[in-house]
Amino acid sequence: MTAALSLRGLGKDYGTRKAVGSLDLEVVRGECLGLLGPNGAGKTTTISMACGVVTPSRGTVAIGGIDLARDPHAAKAKLGLVPQELAIYDELSALQNLRYFGALYGLRGAALASKIDWALGAVGLSDRAVEPTKRYSGGMKRRLNLAAGLVHEPELLVLDEPTVGVDPQSRNHIFETVKALRAKGMTVVYTSHYMEEVEALCDRVAIMDGGAIVATGTIAELIAQHAGKGISVALAGKPDAIAAAMKAAAAHGTIDAADAVGRDGGLVGAVSSTLRIVPTAGLAPLLAAIEGAGATIARIESREANLETAFLKLTGKTLRDEAA
Ligand SMILES: Nc1ncnc2c1ncn2[C@@H]1O[C@H](COP(=O)(O)OP(=O)(O)O)[C@@H](O)[C@H]1O
Numbered sequence: 001m002t003a004a005l006s007l008r009g010l011g012k013d014y015g016t017r018k019a020v021g022s023l024d025l026e027v028v029r030g031e032c033l034g035l036l037g038p039n040g041a042g043k044t045t046t047i048s049m050a051c052g053v054v055t056p057s058r059g060t061v062a063i064g065g066i067d068l069a070r071d072p073h074a075a076k077a078k079l080g081l082v083p084q085e086l087a088i089y090d091e092l093s094a095l096q097n098l099r100y101f102g103a104l105y106g107l108r109g110a111a112l113a114s115k116i117d118w119a120l121g122a123v124g125l126s127d128r129a130v131e132p133t134k135r136y137s138g139g140m141k142r143r144l145n146l147a148a149g150l151v152h153e154p155e156l157l158v159l160d161e162p163t164v165g166v167d168p169q170s171r172n173h174i175f176e177t178v179k180a181l182r183a184k185g186m187t188v189v190y191t192s193h194y195m196e197e198v199e200a201l202c203d204r205v206a207i208m209d210g211g212a213i214v215a216t217g218t219i220a221e222l223i224a225q226h227a228g229k230g231i232s233v234a235l236a237g238k239p240d241a242i243a244a245a246m247k248a249a250a251a252h253g254t255i256d257a258a259d260a261v262g263r264d265g266g267l268v269g270a271v272s273s274t275l276r277i278v279p280t281a282g283l284a285p286l287l288a289a290i291e292g293a294g295a296t297i298a299r300i301e302s303r304e305a306n307l308e309t310a311f312l313k314l315t316g317k318t319l320r321d322e323a324a
């Protein structure tokens with residue numbers, strides 16, 4: 001079966017900077033692929049090239065088997081893009097916006113009207129359709145942005161961080177809308193900062209960093225391959241001892257998070273601290289190193305490895321840091 005989206009050797013240079021190196025990715029029909037990566041990883045650039053908004057420096061894009069460079073019109077007809085930046089007209093109503101976007105995709109008359117009704121309903125804006133969108137809240141604008149990418153009911157829906165900076169109610173609404181479309185069989189590429197959204201929505205995940213895909217797989221595969229089983233260790237002792245223990249621990253594992261420790265690794269005057277860590281070579285050397293540094297181990301708990309642990313291992317960054 002032809003892939004819904006196929007990227008081959010795709011890359012983009014801005015001057016001397018490689019925003020995206022040379023990327024291969026295949027999105028299977030009917031799947032929801034999560035694209036996860038820290039800020040600047042190249043997610044938006046990749047998506048923009050895949051949707052024909054940015055011209056690649058190298059490589060090819062095929063949408064539903066149609067080469068984007070050779071037949072852009074037919075390829076783009078299969079695709080709906082929900083961009084990271086709002087792409088709606090403030091002076092126009094939701095209805096007028098959707099008429100405009102629907103017409104871009106060649107919809108006219110009754111077909112256009114019925115698709116608009118459907119899209120407005122899908123994002124929950126039917127009762128606010130005729131007022132100028134400048135009166136909308138940020139979350140409502142985001143929902144209309146989604147409807148604009150949906151109005152021609154594309155085979156492939158590509159969303160670039162659709163819930164960033166959105167109030168919780170609209171965020172939930174957008175998320176549930178995408179889930180429902182996916183349940184109906186639409187192929188979805190979902191870029192997000194929010195690990196829990198990707199975990200709840202996506203069959204498969206591609207993790208990007210530095211303009212490259214560093215891993216792809218199901219969530220279970222990524223966890224099994226890249227996230228060791230982690231533990232949570234509660235430390236007690238003088239700040240100096242805890243700081244030394246943290247340092248010693250870092251030599252024997254990958255630290256996910258540490259309470260009461262600042263960004264520079266300095267303590268904020270606490271006498272106890274919790275460390276979340278994945279041991280590199282087993283528990284014994286790690287615990288010995290912590291105690292050797294003079295801290296007391298008050299408690300140890302094992303915890304389930306998750307996608308975030310895999311992400312951290314692969315990129316050296318936490319998503320939470322980047323989102324802040
Ligand atoms: N129009 C542009 N001109 C120059 N550099 C750009 C442009 N767009 C993106 N970049 C750079 O390309 C890299 C990837 O950016 P982007 O694709 O937006 O990442 P992400 O969406 O993962 O945050 C970043 O270093 C960014 O600064």
Ligand SMILES: [Mg+2]
Pocket residue numbers: 043044045084160161
């Ligand atoms: Mg982006």
